[in-house]
Amino acid sequence: MIQVQGLKKHFRFRHGLITRLRHPDHVIKAVDGVSFDIKEGETLGLVGESGCGKTTLAKTMLRLHLPTGGRVLYRGRDILSMGKKELKALRREVQVIFQDSNSTLDPRMTLGSILEEPLRIHHVGNRDLRKQRVAEMMEKVKLSPAFLSRHPSELSGGQRQRISIGRALLLEPRFIVADEPLAGLDPIVSTQLLDLMLSLKRDYGLTYLFISHDLDTVAYVSDRIGVMYRGKIVEIMNAERFESRARHPYTRFLLTPAPRASEPALDGGVHFRDQRSESGCLFSKKCPHSTQLCAELSPPLREIVPGHQVACHLAD
């Protein structure tokens, strides 16, 4: 259904002339050559730590950022080459649920109008029909209709996220990108929302791209899992037996349970400060198994077993 081919998104910095002469390559390669497919009806989980580029990937995939390179095919059609009309139709079929519900809902609008908005943008039905659809959606996300006249600030984080989900579903899309939908929510509320998302997936026959830094949730919800590190996908495989079968050293690092104090910990996270062109595998500096080859040559994403791709020289 969705095919991402060699997608790149580089951010160039606009500095003054002198800085540009001294540092000609100041580019942040947020997404650097990413390729994967998402089949219709499946849930692809995308996992990675903050700064790895997963949000940028999601936005670039949907043409909310303009890609620096690569293609994205939606049901065979290249998203980049779509005209205005086709793009608008695309936006109906592909919806996004963003991370911070506080900022994704217009604070000055009532929840009723927030929910109605997608219908109005795409000129669906008349006023009554829209109100009816909105009321039905409130029921589906298990929120009282009394909330319709309230403002986002009057709701809790979990409730706001339900509105986000409801809003995404009003146009009956086929594909939903959920970028950290459970971030910042308590475990119990999180579970409720996850349950909601799963039941809605069944009811509407949706395809999901589920992005999160929480491996446990992703492993639970996905059919396949992709792991991202510094702008590249380092591993994609079936979620079934993910814990035991994952091969890439970074994935294995993510899978280690909360460690004891004695274990040496890898220096946290991802920093884009040193973005001078690095040759070789981006993880090699921190990888406990890295070799000379790793430092010199960047490993491509290769299929080692049908359905399981890894970008590592040592995967075989």
Added chain:
Amino acid sequence: MKELLKVRDLHVVFETPGGLVQANRGVNLDVKANEAVGIMGESGCGKTVLFLSLLRLQQPGKIVQGCVLFDGRDLARLGQKEMQRIRGSQIALVLQDHATALNPSFTVGEQLGEALVIRKNGGDLWRTVWGQHKLDDVEVRREIDSVLQDLALGDVVHVDKLLDKYPHQLSGGMRQRVLIAMALLARPRLLIADEPTTALDRATQMQTLALFERLRGRTAMLIISHDLDAISQTCDRVAVMYGGSIVERGAAAEVFANPRHPYTRLLLSCQKPRRGESLPPVSGDVLDLIDFPPGCSFHPRCSQAMSVCSQVKPSEFEVEGVKVACHLFGEEGRS
């Protein structure tokens, strides 16, 4: 071990235009010297108000009932000046937001030095400037080194370089560590950490937890979190909070292995969903601390609620060393 902190029947309320918010409704808590206690609960349960009240920083909330006995003294009844001497030096706080907790205009070294000097002088400006505890640079440096040594930061980071850096030059994890170091500089009897791992990514979380583990046994700690991993790794005992009161408390290992209170069981079951299993059913929403249901605050969401639960607020019953505030373990439950 002697009890360092004893909170008994603490009631803290906030008057708001929307009604009276009862953030803490009869909280009982014990922390022994040199033990680590975790407070586990979701947002809106009152845990933030609880620890702020310990330091009398809960304004505009008011402590309307109960006592906070720290080393025998009731903190709820002390004057501001006396509280000032306790804050920072006897009880230190590490806040959640590492990004804004440090002053961006001063180097790490300067801020650590400042923390040390303020605390030694009991937070008093005059004494700091002219008082007997005016420390010189060598002494300050020595203390800082010693704390950093305790935190085993000496091997991870070059201390000289760290002290000259500004907060924005450090990573989030590093800043968090600086904040912890700042809190430890005056050798507090009790260290309170608010959600120390929540805003961090995995690797940094691991490092921060490792830090706390090192402190275990040397300082009394109160760690507030909704992250099971954080608490199970660092705490000896845990208290689970819901709707403004503690619903279950006891040895961490015991509570996590055999959760007794229905809310604790719900909370634990939601932590790590297992593939192939269905998600635990959750009904209802978080309590808003203004409208409390009669009786037990959890009963509308409880699958095992009995008739008494909607009438009488349960007191703490002791079951195998764990104190549970649930009728299932009281008279009616056992019959």
Added chain:
Amino acid sequence: MPIKADKMTWAGVAILALLVLCTILAPLITPHDPWAYGRQPFLNPGRVNPLGTNDVGQDIFSELVYGGRTSLLIGFAAALVAVTTGTLIGLVSGFCKGRLDEALMGITDVFLVIPALPLVILVSVYVGTSIWNIILVIGLVSWPSTARVIRSQTLSVRESGYVESAHAMGADDSWLMWRHVLPNVLPLILARFVLAVAIAMLMEASLSFLGLGDPTAKSWGMMLHYAFARGGFINGLWWWYLPPGLAIALCTLALNLVNFGVEERSDPRLKRVMER
């Protein structure tokens, strides 16, 4: 705190309403035609002339009330010009970004840097001093700061999550501008407008005081000008220069009070009931 802000706002609104009402009802409350050359100049306040007469025998009280019309008119009109221009430029700049933004802000900065009053004086010397010219000139000089502020707000709204979400839903630029950016920038526009009126009035007063006001119209500033130029200050005729001065001050105060309230109430987040 919100309650206090309300009281302040209402106080400001009340004062303003009163002043405006008085100026509208001028013919009803003034005993004389302000332009009529009365009997004697420099009369002290008395029964016939509540505030005495000026140097040509015109009733000061009538002058005050009628003058209010001019001052308020110029204030509101100039503010309208300034805020409209500033808002348009700010919105376009913040929304479209890129080269257009740079160009517009370049122009804005130039105007921002030039000191207002000297510019106004210069321009009015050239174009003449009719009321409409004054309005235009004051408006011309005041729009840059509004533009900057509006642009700032527009930029931040533009980058916000809800605009992004709407964009992801398929909304086009005009939808985004109309339904999301504008409503969220509007409170700021209102606040700026109120402030602009106060500034414009003060500027008009300054202009008139310096003698660059419209001689064919009476305004509070003009009254001050004549009071000063024709010996009112020197002779201690406080009933001549104090009332217009106080009127200006009162008006400015009222506007600031209203502004305070508008800013406070414009944020729906303050409607929060629950304390977390």
